[in-house]
Amino acid sequence: MNFERIREKLNILADAAKYDVSCASSGSDRTNKSQGLGNASKMGICHSYTEDGRCISLLKILLTNHCIFDCAYCVTRKSNDVQRAAFKIQEVVDLTINFYRRNYIEGLFLSSGIFKNADYTMERLVTVAKKLREEENFNGYIHLKSIPGASDELMYEAGLYADRLSVNIEVPTISGLKLLAPDKKHEDFTKPMLKVKNEIVRYKAERKIIKSTPKYAPAGQSTQMIVGASGETDKDIMYSAVHYYKNYQMRRVYYSGYVPVADDMRLPAIGSQVTMLRENRLYQTDWLLRFYGFAINEILNKEHPNLDMDVDPKLSWALRNLHHFPVDVNSADKALLARIPGIGMRSVDKILKARRFRKLNWDHLKKIGVALNRAQYFMVCDSRHWERRDLDAEKIKGMILQTSTGKFRNQYSTQLSLFN
């Protein structure tokens, strides 16, 4: 190993890959074959965390940061004056195997700038995955980027070796895409996505008949949207996310607060604040849709195109729909319990189990882990003490804000003073 050369490349190509927020290694059930190396952990493992608190689960690198495109939001765009480098295929294979053997990582996340053309690039990504699987008998996790515009044949092959495939649509609106990435067409993103989705569906159906059908992208597809680069509303973002969840069966949509990497008239300036709070609210909404049984138009609609910044989206919904409350935790069904602010799905589960033994009171609920400071205004339990005053939404919101701390509260209050 030419240590110094590899070291230099790794620094450049890991740095360029870090704006991809996905680092999930979960959802794949690949097992160790014939005393080989590795298996996938169904729940995923974070082996370390960056200093900004994000999970490090995979060796996340670009094959190269040479790129023929000039997308305004991207740090490796053609016109940007940065150091360029390219890994050889074998170098990526060796690095992955040696990191994996030392238990640093769950596997490889390989993306790339686009050199020559889409197929040429995609072919190289596929070769890395193929070598890992066939020559190294590697059964760990592999996440490949689907290169926009790649052919169906290559996308098919990619799914045979990778656990997850992803295309980042980056800009949630088509008009935004035209503005920020004029070289790319919307169809370039959706075509490989559609191919992979169709293959996943086909393989799933075949496995029902022939059990030994090989795996095809067992951890599914994901995508990512940049938030705060092109002036879109939360509604634009989340409706777009729902579209991808529904029509492409995405496992995950990631929301990435735009980190300014370029001085461009079309974008927020370098040094402007990263919209972490907004990112957080979008993820909360995403969870409400996927796990809590909410429909998107309940949370975001014409009257409410943006999420409340000072309270979480479930509380915000509850405050607009006080006629559903209070809910009796000792009799309500699961779906209704899940709608009470301050009660998460784990608590819902525990409540359902515990109330078969006895009626639950405030003390039980507190021990189970319910956030009573929020929940108390929306529920009754086995106690004579409950909120009887006829409080309006503003009043409740005020009382909750007074008795709680939010992790972004400081940031929020400075924003407030900005607007005042």
Place this chain on the structure above:
Amino acid sequence: MSTMKPSKTLIYDGSFNGFLTAVFVAFDEKINVADIQKNGQGQNGLFSESETIFTHVEKAKRVWNGIRNKSHNAIANVYFAFLSETEGVELMLYTYIQKLMATTLGKQMDYSDGIVLFIDQLAKKVGREKHRMEAFVRFQLTKDDIYFANIEPDFDVLPLISKHFRNRYADQQWLIYDVKRKYGIYYNLDHVEMVSLNLKEIHFNKIHKSDAFLNEEYDYQTLWNDYFKSTGIKSRINPKLHTQHVPKRYWKYLSEKKEAV
């Protein structure tokens, strides 16, 4: 009860099988249990007599199966909570098992019961430590071609992580050594065995270089440290969140955190 027996303290050898044997004896002889204690702990209640339990694998197995037949979740909870080494956990587990056996609601556990909730939460804590060790083990390749790691977990989780590492690293020899409890697990390409070592030094990482390792080993640690640094986003740095995920007590064993120790 007219035939109330005097309470008794059961003394076992400290092993999980020993504990299960004690539970078996207690149920079998309808003993009024004052406490279940490890051999050598020696804090007998003033007014209770004590009985030494000899570990009996068959009896232990019957208790294991009895609990498992009732609930898979419960047997995992019992084992995990036992490995927490919490003082007095044996008696709580005994009560937990009694409650489990008495429940008529099948597999359901009563989370509004203090002991049930406590054992459940204790087992969760041990589960978290298990998961952390699966993440934080950092192998270093020795000159003898063994991937070696030191750990110092809060709870005795080596028995819990053995399967994970055996399944994952089936084609390499590895050894994970618990510095605090002074034993390790070693995989010899065929099966995992318990080993005790006479470790002269603790091999943290490249800051204390040792000639037990090849130079290439330290090259990979450097690459990993570089990778760790370049993947962070500086404008979003958040030390509180970082240490919440990677508590400081583990840093000395993580080569990427060596400079911070």
